[in-house]
Amino acid sequence: MRPLERKNKTANPIDEVLAWHDGDARATIETLLADCGHLRQQVELADRAMSRGFTRGWRPQADRDA
Structure with a gap:
């Protein structure tokens, strides 16, 4: 099966x-915030499940560095 091709690549x-x-800008923002919340939960779950030895001390963070 071929992947879907974008009509306008730019x-x-x-x-x-x-x-x-x-x-609908309001619906767009609502969906993006819901997606962001879901991804934050996934990062938190991954952080709790990973050992420090597995990641050589690196830990995932939900927030960006300044």
Whole structure:
């Protein structure tokens, strides 16, 4: 099976996500915040499950460094 090909390879990702929600900015933000929350939970779960020896001392962080 061939992967889906993008029609416009230079499309703006912001325009794409807004189009996915039919131009509804509020729904777009709601979905992005839900996705962010889910990913934070996944990082927290991975942090608890990984040993320090496995990652040679590195620990995942949900927040960005300044």
